[in-house]
Amino acid sequence: MTKTADGKMGDGKTGEAPTMNDVARRAGVSAMTVSRALKEGSHVSKATRERITQAINELGYVLDQSAGSLSSRRTGFVAAIIPSINNSNFSDTARGITDALEGTGLQLLLGYTNYSVEREEELIEAMLRRRPEGIILTGGAHTPRGRRMLEQAGIPVIETWDTPADPIDKVVGFSNGAAMELLVETLAAKGYERFGYIGGTTARDTRGSQRRGGFVRALERLGLPSDRVISFGVPPISMEQGAQAVVSMLERWPDTQVALCVSDLSAFGALMECQRRGMKVPDDIAIAGFGDYEIAACCHPRMTTINVDCYGIGRQAALKLTQTIQGMATEEPERITLTDFRVVEREST
Amino acid sequence: MTKTADGKMGDGKTGEAPTMNDVARRAGVSAMTVSRALKEGSHVSKATRERITQAINELGYVLDQSAGSLSSRRTGFVAAIIPSINNSNFSDTARGITDALEGTGLQLLLGYTNYSVEREEELIEAMLRRRPEGIILTGGAHTPRGRRMLEQAGIPVIETWDTPADPIDKVVGFSNGAAMELLVETLAAKGYERFGYIGGTTARDTRGSQRRGGFVRALERLGLPSDRVISFGVPPISMEQGAQAVVSMLERWPDTQVALCVSDLSAFGALMECQRRGMKVPDDIAIAGFGDYEIAACCHPRMTTINVDCYGIGRQAALKLTQTIQGMATEEPERITLTDFRVVEREST
DNA sequence: ACCTGTGATGTTATCGCTATCATCAATAGG
DNA sequence: CCTATTGATGATAGCGATAACATCACAGGT
16 A cells, blocks of 8 residues: 555645655654643653644644544544434434534434334444444334344443433333323313314324324323324424414314324414414414424414423433443442423413 | 453453454454455355354454554544534434435434634544544634634534634525524514514524524514614524523513514523413414424424424535545536525414 | 662553454355 | 466564553652
8 A cells, every 4th residue: 555646635745645644753752642642641751842842833743533442442432323413402302412522522423213113224244344432323113133232332321312211221201192282181171172183194203103092091090082193204204394274274174272292393384374374373273392492482472382402312312422431430320311391381371 | 462361341351342354363264354354345255254253253243443544544434523412403404414314324423512713623623633524613613723724634624503704614504694584574574573583692693693684684674673682692502592582572572563583492491481381372473483393393383493404404414525535437516505595484474 | 879669651462343354165067 | 297377275573553551750748
């Protein structure tokens, strides 16, 4: 591999990238000392450190962490897998993870599945090949092979956004079903009786089907009709699909008093569609969402929804991860952490 | 390193993770053959491959790619740095990248800066330490040190979402200023004369300030007043800030006919706020956004905006990257690719 | 002056994999 | 039947860093 004018960098130096040895030679020290100089809390004399820093700058050297992690057996990153980056609930969780990782020397490697467990399996494998020090997943539904890989990986695994019946390792989440039940109860207490539900078609979105389950359970318990369920579109369902779904719902059950939606996005679509048709919300029909996205607090009328501590889920998951990784002399963190949710009542109900 | 009961995995096997040598021993072949069996297009006999596959399954072996890439000098990933994952424009770009990478054996490592160039610099360094085979950035504004690192990295660098005056390497983007000019011209042609602009305060968001620049330029060219500019909040400005900004604007210049916003999100906030105050859009005031987010097509009234090919930016950036990486015997791809944008006229103007 | 502890550095041996070259058998071509 | 070609496999030598141990100099206590 002596080929050289191959890097094709616009300008700047040509040739192979400098290694730690190049730096060491230039600074007149051994590679080991360079390695130490690049690490916090190592004993390197001030003069030497300065020479090394200078050599690094002159050469434009950048540490090769992949080589380092092979040797130190620490890759310095954790993996997180979320359904979609294009959903602010999950990206809030990702922010929570990043923030909690700040200062731990760990970096986040993010992947997204588009709500597909098959894609999740691929991602799990791709991630594990890079030897993360821990992995955070969304939900408790995995392929059998994905699950097996996680169990055998020998790293802490955290499932989030859910309360799986049979967790792989640790969990930070809440019961989506219970949250929806609470919403139904809150609204029933206000006098609503004829509830409709708008969600996606398949069981692909496990959180979605749990929400639907909660909807049905709560109504049955209250002795109210629980059959007004519209399944529309492949999850995650969009604003536009929410709009279309509410139309179907009103055609089929014109006297529906309140439409609960699997997420704020579809709820928003429904809300706008109702206004477009000249219906008054909440007088003609009430609408509530799930997730407390930015849009729920800002639309007109402002929307009732379930607030979920998305950011906190990420933060706590990452915290639990770093605690486990660092061994935490004292004790292992709790296996299961339940996060808060609450009904946010606004003008749309 | 004989310590063993240390992995602390919930259940499953204990002990060190199996290596390729363990697999090789179990399958009765050499490690090299295992390595070949794990790679497409290598000559391994069917019988051997089966034995190896079986051994892999029995041991639960997962390839250690970080060791592999040290040896092969190919890490198999590309880095992308975006301002925010919580913004569907950029996450669409990320999707475009992922999709274009599909089947190339390259994986995406995503980082986000929260619109901070300092954070970008940190991320660039963190990424380069892992030796990506290429890197995709958002915008052309970097710290001097960040820029230097990119220039010296010896890998293809693609700046996107912008048309930097002095690109580092390759570019896939569009002129944010020109796009805003086009929007102003389109609306001026409909007869609007008193334009206002709502955006963030600082120059931190370079795309935002270019849009503002385009707004001013177009109005000056048309001989219309260009001073109705509200700067509100640190970019990226939220829906809520858009709502507050439009209030300031109407207090200061009550006869404003049309409010252009730095993004659909702030435009949406403004739109809702106007309705809350009983103003009719577009009769009392027209509103337009930028970005053509999902919300623009779905809100009521539907919003006029600039559609930008976010997904295409990602796709083309990744394509250009893989072409460069693979050498493309024939020729280097174009240095600069301009992507499309267009005005989408809807009911809000 | 002697011992000890500590800071600053170097040496050596991997980490787990793959590039490369070498080997040997089987197949094909003349 | 002999040589050239290809396929299947193995042996060896790193890739670029760091862990672990080894030195060596020097400060301080007695």
